[in-house]
Amino acid sequence: MHPTRWGDPAAAAPLPDSARGLIELAFGLEERPATEDPSVPAGQVEEAVLDGLRTLVGAEHVVTDDDTRRLRTRGKSTPDLLRARAGDLDDAPDAVVRPGTHDEVAAVLAFAVEHHLAVVPFGGGTCVTGGLAARREGYAGVISLDLVRMKRLLDVDQVSMTATLEPGLRGPEAEELLAEHGLMLGHFPQSFEYASIGGFAATRSSGQSSAGYGRFDAMVVRLTAATPSGRLDLGVAPASAAGPDLRQLMLGSEGVFGVITSVTVRVRRLPELKVYDGWRWPSFAVGAAAMRTLAQAGLLPTVIRLSDEAETGINLARPDEIGSDSAAGCLMIAGYEGTPAAVETRRAAVAAVLPVLGGTELGEEPGRSWVEGRFRAPYLRDSMLDVGVLVETLETATWWSNLDRLYTAVKGALETSLGEGAIVLCHISHVYETGCSLYFTVAAKETDDPIAQWEAAKAAAGDAIAAAGATITHHHAIGTDHKTWYRQEIGDVGVSILRAVKAELDPTGILNPGVLIP
Ligand SMILES: Cc1cc2nc3c(=O)[nH]c(=O)nc-3n(C[C@H](O)[C@H](O)[C@H](O)COP(=O)(O)OP(=O)(O)OC[C@H]3O[C@@H](n4cnc5c(N)ncnc54)[C@H](O)[C@@H]3O)c2cc1C
Numbered sequence: 001m002h003p004t005r006w007g008d009p010a011a012a013a014p015l016p017d018s019a020r021g022l023i024e025l026a027f028g029l030e031e032r033p034a035t036e037d038p039s040v041p042a043g044q045v046e047e048a049v050l051d052g053l054r055t056l057v058g059a060e061h062v063v064t065d066d067d068t069r070r071l072r073t074r075g076k077s078t079p080d081l082l083r084a085r086a087g088d089l090d091d092a093p094d095a096v097v098r099p100g101t102h103d104e105v106a107a108v109l110a111f112a113v114e115h116h117l118a119v120v121p122f123g124g125g126t127c128v129t130g131g132l133a134a135r136r137e138g139y140a141g142v143i144s145l146d147l148v149r150m151k152r153l154l155d156v157d158q159v160s161m162t163a164t165l166e167p168g169l170r171g172p173e174a175e176e177l178l179a180e181h182g183l184m185l186g187h188f189p190q191s192f193e194y195a196s197i198g199g200f201a202a203t204r205s206s207g208q209s210s211a212g213y214g215r216f217d218a219m220v221v222r223l224t225a226a227t228p229s230g231r232l233d234l235g236v237a238p239a240s241a242a243g244p245d246l247r248q249l250m251l252g253s254e255g256v257f258g259v260i261t262s263v264t265v266r267v268r269r270l271p272e273l274k275v276y277d278g279w280r281w282p283s284f285a286v287g288a289a290a291m292r293t294l295a296q297a298g299l300l301p302t303v304i305r306l307s308d309e310a311e312t313g314i315n316l317a318r319p320d321e322i323g324s325d326s327a328a329g330c331l332m333i334a335g336y337e338g339t340p341a342a343v344e345t346r347r348a349a350v351a352a353v354l355p356v357l358g359g360t361e362l363g364e365e366p367g368r369s370w371v372e373g374r375f376r377a378p379y380l381r382d383s384m385l386d387v388g389v390l391v392e393t394l395e396t397a398t399w400w401s402n403l404d405r406l407y408t409a410v411k412g413a414l415e416t417s418l419g420e421g422a423i424v425l426c427h428i429s430h431v432y433e434t435g436c437s438l439y440f441t442v443a444a445k446e447t448d449d450p451i452a453q454w455e456a457a458k459a460a461a462g463d464a465i466a467a468a469g470a471t472i473t474h475h476h477a478i479g480t481d482h483k484t485w486y487r488q489e490i491g492d493v494g495v496s497i498l499r500a501v502k503a504e505l506d507p508t509g510i511l512n513p514g515v516l517i518p
Contacts, residue, residue, distance in 0.1 A: 001125065001194060003070050003084040004034045006378035008193075015383045023389060026421065027445040030388030034085035040069045040092035045141035049115050053097055053143070056107045061098040061149070068096050072120075072144040075127030076191075076378070077481070078392040079451050081385060091133045093120060093144035100149040102261040106226040108145060109259070112510045113228050118142045119510050121255035123196030124170055127203070128393075129479025131254050135514035145259060147198055153177040154262060160238075162221055164264040167198025183267040186213030186302075186337075189475070193375060198260045204252040206437070206475035208374060210430050212302025212337060215475070217251040219265040225250050227258035227505040235264065249501060254477055255512040257505045273343045276303060276335035277351075278366025279359040280328070284308040285404065287330045288428060288436070290357040292400050295433045299349055303335030304431055308407075311425035311441070332359065333370045377441075390418075390446045392454050395429065396465045397437035397474035406468040407438055413464035417457040418444040430474065437474035478516045487518035 001007060015023065023029065043064050053062045063069075073092040074080040083089075099105045112119045118139040120132055136142050147168035155164040156178075163183065165174055171192035178184055188207040189195060195205070200216040201223065207216070222235030234247045250260060281287030287306045294300050312331040334350060336343040351361065381391045398406045407426065414424045422444035429439040440461070447453045462485045465472055472478070472485035487495055498517045502509070 001071065001076075002036075003038065003073055003089060004036065004081055005382045006076060006081075012379050012382060015380075015387070019380075020387075023384065023387065026423065027387075027389050027443070030446075032085070032386060032388045032446070034386070035087040038070070038084055038087040038089045040066050040073065040089045043069070043094035043141070045094040045117065045143070049117070049140070050095060052111055052115070053095070053108065056111060057097060057099050057104050061100070063096045063098070064094070069093055069144075072096050072122055072125065072132075072146060075125055075130070075132045075479075077128040077130070078381065078385070078390065079454060080128075080130075081382075082451050082454075085385070091136075094141040096122075096144045096146050098146045098149050102224060102226055102231070105145070105147075105259050105261055106231065108143075109226055109228050109510070112143065113508050116140045116508065117510060118513050119255075119259075120144050120512055121198070121202070121259045122146045122148075123167060123199030123202070124191065124194040126191040126195045126199065127477070127479060129473070129476050130481045131203070131477060131479035131512070131515050133480055133514075134512050139510070139513065147196065147259075150198075150261065155264070156181050156183065156267075158183075161267055162264050163267045164222070164262055165197045166262055167196060167201070167260050169197045171195055171197075171200075178267060179270060182270055184270050185219065185265060186268055187216050187219065188374075190375060190377065197263060201251055201260050201263050202254050203477035204475065206430050208305070208429075209303050209335070209337070211300045211304045213268065215430075216265075217248075220247060220251060220263050221266055222264035223247055223250055223260055224262045225258035225260050228508065228510060229505050232258060252477065254479065254516045256516045257501060257511065259511075271337035271339075271343075273340045274335065274337045275343055275347060275364065276333055276367025276371055277347070277364060278362035278370075279332040279334060279354055280362055281306070281330040281332060281359055284330050284407070284426075286358045287332050288400075288403060290354055290359055291332075291428060291431050291436065293353065293357060294350060295431050295436075297353070299346070299353065300431060301334040301346060301350055302337040303333060305427055305429055306330060306332040307427040308425065310423065311427050314423070314425060331362075331366060333367055335367060335371075384443065388446045390444045390450045390454060391442065392458075393439060393441045394458060394461055395437055395439040395474050395476055396470045396472065397430070397435060398468065398470035399435040402469060403436065403438075406465070406470045409464040409468045410438065410440060410461050413460040414440060414442055414457055417460040418442060418453070421445060480515055483516070483518045486516075 069092045073089045120134045122144045150166040150168040152166045205216045225232045312328045336347045384391045425441045428436045430437040472482045478486045
């Protein structure tokens with residue numbers, strides 16, 4: 001992936017004419033050529049130290065060329081892309097180190113402690129919260145610990161229905177290996193094509209099918225991590241009353257406590273059938289209430305999501321059909337995966353309930369559109385940045401009883417901060433018995449300083465989220481961007497616990513300095 005863009009350049013497409021027309025009308029078009037190959041600052045790590053790393057992982061796996069360092073700089077939030085587009089890659093690591101085994105990871109960590117090098121674990125590089133931009137000050141250098149060589153499926157247990165995966169496997173690679181055994185993980189975040197197994201675990205990722213298959217942290221039954229203080233092997237049974245669950249300390253730890261070197265995850269049989277239906281709702285509130293009813297009745301489909309009126313009108317899934325149709329109500333996608341019998345039973349049960357709650361069935365076409373377009377939005381973001389339109393997303397979650405308050409507060413905060421003409425879209429992306437997550441997308445004409453423009457909007461939204469008593473992140477994690485609100489969420493005692501764990505596992509603070517811990 002290029003540092004200024006998302007994904008495979010071959011998959012990028014110019015804005016379709018219809019979308020271009022609408023965007024011109026809404027924001028005007030102002031071509032913003034990006035610096036295509038921003039330069040990285042010279043590496044600071046001494047050659048003798050690099051030689052030491054070479055003896056640990058092999059000379060060919062300590063890489064210092066500009067291209068490789070460029071591609072390991074920061075993540076894929078809009079500010080990350082804007083900084084790279086403006087030619088700023090100041091957070092580039094000095095070297096990229098590629099260990100091939102758990103023991104090599106452990107050896108690199110021990111070496112980094114000795115030489116006081118900051119270590120940034122790197123999976124797919126799709127982080128959107130600043131979790132790959134570690135602090136450099138006070139360290140002899142920064143190395144990106146790229147897990148790209150650790151891509152094995154280590155074990156499959158067809159009886160227990162678990163599989164053990166190495167952290168460097170990207171989403172599609174993991175699914176391909178499992179499919180050879182007739183199995184699947186079922187974790188499909190929008191970043192699926194590039195994000196890695198280790199990254200999913202380190203950020204508590206959630207996917208588009210999490211209603212059916214569960215969040216990634218719920219899938220992990222066992223994990224291994226290398227820490228500067230030694231090896232952690234956690235999880236010996238499907239459930240346990242042996243004290244607090246230490247796996248949970250590593251899940252979501254964003255590389256600050258250790259490097260996750262394998263996870264054992266629960267797996268499913270490959271579905272024989274997948275069907276995705278569309279449902280129309282007269283309003284977001286009525287659709288949300290229907291989702292709550294399904295969740296609390298134990299009737300959730302595998303995929304369920306509900307766009308608000310604005311997002312339904314814009315139809316993000318199909319950039320070539322972007323339009324504004326306020327009469328469209330609110331679109332819900334309900335998808336079912338499994339054996340034909342299981343699909344039929346669940347689909348019939350849902351179809352019996354939803355009309356009673358106010359839904360109108362739209363058939364399979366909206367579902368097909370959503371499936372086709374589900375990984376395209378990040379490419380659309382690039383095209384909009386190219387013409388001077390700021391596009392970014394944020395997400396949160398709350399209890400059902402607090403949903404209206406949160407939705408109104410965050411939408412209002414974003415609209416006020418971004419000003420007249422800004423578009424704020426929202427959908428319910430994940431649903432639980434007790435509540436759900438809200439995922440906001442904004443588009444606004446860029447000011448002269450779009451990073452400051454977004455930071456102001458993000459701060460307003462973060463404050464609104466905190467004031468509404470919701471979480472600052474349902475699945476994007478903390479990184480560096482969310483630390484202020486994370487402190488409010490867990491309180492001073494919570495912060496002290498994190499610091500104590502950090503001091504125990506990483507006493508010299510080499511792992512991802514500045515990330516996660518407020
Ligand atoms: C367009 C787009 C769409 C997205 N959609 C979703 C979505 O639908 N759902 C969702 O949950 N997220 C989504 N994200 C966010 C991101 O993809 C997730 O946070 C993902 O889990 C990160 O995985 P990664 O492999 O890319 O991790 P990276 O970006 O490489 O790393 C993320 C953090 O984890 C640490 N880390 C990585 N690997 C390890 C390891 N093995 N051990 C310890 N620490 C490690 C890193 O140091 C960093 O702090 C999206 C991002 C983008 C850009």
